[in-house]
Amino acid sequence: MAENVRTAELAGLAFAFRARAVAIVVVSLWLLVLVPWPRDLYYLAVAALFFVLGTVPYALRRHRHAWAIKLVFTVLDVALMTAAIIVPPPAGLGVDWPIQTRLRTPEFLYLLLLLGEAALTYRPLAVLWTGTWIAAIWSLGVWLVYARADSVRFATVAHDGRLSAEASLRIFLDPAYVGLTPLWTQVIATGLFTLLLAIAVWRGRGLLLAQVRSEVVRADLARYVSPDVADALSARAHAGFGAPQTRVVAVLFADVVGFTGMSEDLGPERAFALLRGFRERSCKVVFRHAGTLDKFLGDGFMATFGGLDGRGDAAARAIACALDLQREIDAWNAKRTTRGAAPVRVAVGVHCGPVVIGNIGADQRVEFTVIGDVVNVASRLEAATRELNGRIVASDCCLAAAGPEAAAHFTRALPLTLRGRLQPIVVHVAE
Structure with a gap:
């Protein structure tokens, strides 16, 4: 100051x-x-x-x-x-x-x-x-x-x-x-x-x-929450920030594949350095596409698009963020390879739809997040990358909302029955 x-x-x-x-x-x-x-x-x-x-x-x-x-x-x-x-x-x-x-x-x-x-x-x-x-x-x-x-x-x-x-x-x-x-x-x-x-x-x-x-x-505040949340919280501190409301957002889940096994080989300090490097790069990419970093989940994270800004291009930004994240990981792997380190593989799942967004928690501790079936589907899509042998799995509705330019990066489309659901959904895979 x-x-x-x-x-x-x-x-x-x-x-x-x-x-x-x-x-x-x-x-x-x-x-x-x-x-x-x-x-x-x-x-x-x-x-x-x-x-x-x-x-x-x-x-x-x-x-x-x-x-x-x-x-x-x-x-x-x-x-x-x-x-x-x-x-x-x-x-x-x-x-x-x-x-x-x-x-x-x-x-x-x-x-x-x-x-x-x-x-x-x-x-x-x-x-x-x-x-x-x-x-x-x-x-x-x-x-x-x-x-x-x-x-x-x-x-x-x-x-x-x-x-x-x-x-x-x-x-x-x-x-x-x-x-x-x-x-x-x-x-x-x-x-x-x-x-x-x-x-x-x-x-x-x-x-x-x-x-x-x-x-x-x-x-x-931006060190503890996403910068756009910090901006919104500062601007609307006296206007009931975080009141629950329904919005159409895009949700992105990303996870380092096989991080548990890598941690056993690397040891605590190197595993911590790996995780920190992944998070730093992830934050940079998410914020570059005006996304909200909802939370870190161990060796992964959840990001949302369109929850605060009200723009109509949430799906397009989420898909662009997923593709940009993979390019960032590729550049990181190129550096890791030159020094003899093992490459990192990141799996990404993207879905969009209506969710409830707002504060949730107790009076002493609240969290600004999104809740809804869209979140569960996005998480399942990220997990499905292993069986589909892809780096990014996006739902058909999300890719349709993103436009033909985003769809050009996906090579396969197929029906997929997610765990816990009866009806299959059409997903698109980028390898």
Whole structure:
């Protein structure tokens, strides 16, 4: 979970850097339109320096002290932008206006863009840190201008605290006038904006953590149940998941032929390795065809198709899975043969029809499975592969539902009376 959160934070830092770069480009283009030559070169140089300040923490985003580095460079960002707004360009590039006039322009709003960048990092602390330093450094810059000897202030002009409206307007329009009321407004607005944005980021981070937790739980759950069951359980946890219902599904049984005898020759450790290899390959094939791995049965397994997704191609996917499983076993046997190991033979039985699907068990332990005669027939078909000398035995109804493309892989068709049944059924055999 911590790794997933860190990945999201790194993605946020990368996105914030890209957003910063776009903002720099947009502002630079605006400066080219707004500022006359050659003063625009000065501000373009400031924009380039601002880009460099953003590149360093981005390049070090995987460093163990990456967040400390980012916070330090945030202070540098605020300081550079404040200086660029308040301090006039070098002699010969700027207009000969009093420095106090630079506090009357709306360029302070550019500082708030830094709050937007901080919000993209999924860290409320970054927003609070940025807003605090914006208020502090901007206040310091305004105070230094306010304290200049050539600055005009109401406090120094109105000794008794009373001025006529005409006199107040004359002082306000003086180019050297500096008032603290706009500063207080800027500081209060910045503080409120910072607080609201930090709360929004905190809530967004909470949603991120909840999503990550859900993914972790789903991933852990998928280790014990089929991934599609884990997905359905996560999505419908509060909607009565597992309520019994009747559906038409395809059921596949597969079993390692002669595993008991092989275990005697291999010994426990090698038999365990063989079984693990078979299960790993079986899971891969079943999930590749969007099947549900219902359960492992010793040296075999049971899989269903169409029980959760409601698609109409359950039989076709089950037959394709059976054929793909045999190809996977053939590839595995080729590797086993090169190292002198005995080949593995896997028998598969496939049938389809209506079943009851849902949760079954006690309150303390339930199992999501399918129940019905279709399950029994599929199991009997898998067992019949021995007497029919085939690798896959599928019922006629399943193969008909799968279509002619699937039927082309089966070489024989014959009636078969299954154990426990009176009437024979037509089955198809793939060797």
